[in-house]
Amino acid sequence: MSDEDVVKALLDRHGTTYAQDAGITLHDKPSPLWQLLVLSLLLSARIGSDIAVAAARELFKAGYRTPQKMREASWQDRVDALGRGHYRRYDERTATQLGELADTLLETYDGDLRRLHEESEGSKDVEQALQRFKGIGPAGAAIFCREVQGVWADLAPYVDKLAADGAERLGLPRSADRLADLVARKDLPRLVAGCVRAARDKAVVDDVRQG
Structure with missing residues (x-):
């Protein structure tokens, strides 16, 4: 799968932010x-x-x-x-x-x-x-920054280690700039949230990689 295909599947299936979920x-x-x-x-x-x-x-x-x-x-x-x-x-x-x-x-x-x-x-x-x-703490601050970058644009692209680990598991680049280049600016918080889910749950990775 190309990076674009992975990103599309991730956004379609696991691309809601935690704020949206709440x-x-x-x-x-x-x-x-x-x-x-x-x-x-x-x-x-x-x-x-x-x-x-x-x-x-x-x-x-x-x-x-x-x-x-x-x-x-x-x-x-x-x-x-x-x-x-x-x-x-x-x-x-x-x-x-x-x-x-x-x-x-x-x-x-x-x-x-x-x-x-x-x-x-x-x-x-x-x-x-x-x-x-x-x-x-550091984890809570990272959660806030991952989600708020959609409205505090000067923080973007914000990709912490957990999100970068998830991106790597999906075969996507770890780099914040390179990840940001794969989506429209408005979709970056959704992409990062999906990467976090991939870092926490291998089933998310398997689901996305199945196409």
């Missing part, structure tokens, strides 16, 4: 950016991505689509929402972290992650700034 319509606006930050925190735990996505959906369904609403929710409310998404192994700790996440965003950036972006110069700065939020 019901987030990503724009450069405070609420969807906050929702992506929440999703990045949930995906950072040692738990299946499907459970993390389901938990995010439950939190947003409960109305916690802004840091203000998350701060107003009780700790038990957050635990209950996480439980409905079957995010039970880490529910109590994560409920605390979500409250702290909201507090930090409101106090540091007035609830608006665009301010973090404005104060940063490139993806390394954004990664470092994100890791100042308790519960967001």
Whole structure:
């Protein structure tokens, strides 16, 4: 298969972003950016991505689509929402972290992650700034940057090691620039998400390589 054939199969079968899976319509606006930050925190735990996505959906369904609403929710409310998404192994700790996440965003950036972006110069700065939020480590920062590059164009092409490993398993180039050349700019977050899935699950690679 050519690189183009692999990319087409990957996008067709495994090319939804994690934000899309969680019901987030990503724009450069405070609420969807906050929702992506929440999703990045949930995906950072040692738990299946499907459970993390389901938990995010439950939190947003409960109305916690802004840091203000998350701060107003009780700790038990957050635990209950996480439980409905079957995010039970880490529910109590994560409920605390979500409250702290909201507090930090409101106090540091007035609830608006665009301010973090404005104060940063490139993806390394954004990664470092994100890791100042308790519960967001290198993995969580990478998740956020992979997804947000569609609306924060100065971060693109952003391909972390996990995505590059997935690209290699698929027979695609590891280079961010070379991967970006294979798709329209709007599809780069989808391609990177597909590569991450390939890195985590050999069945994705087999499915794509079957044509």
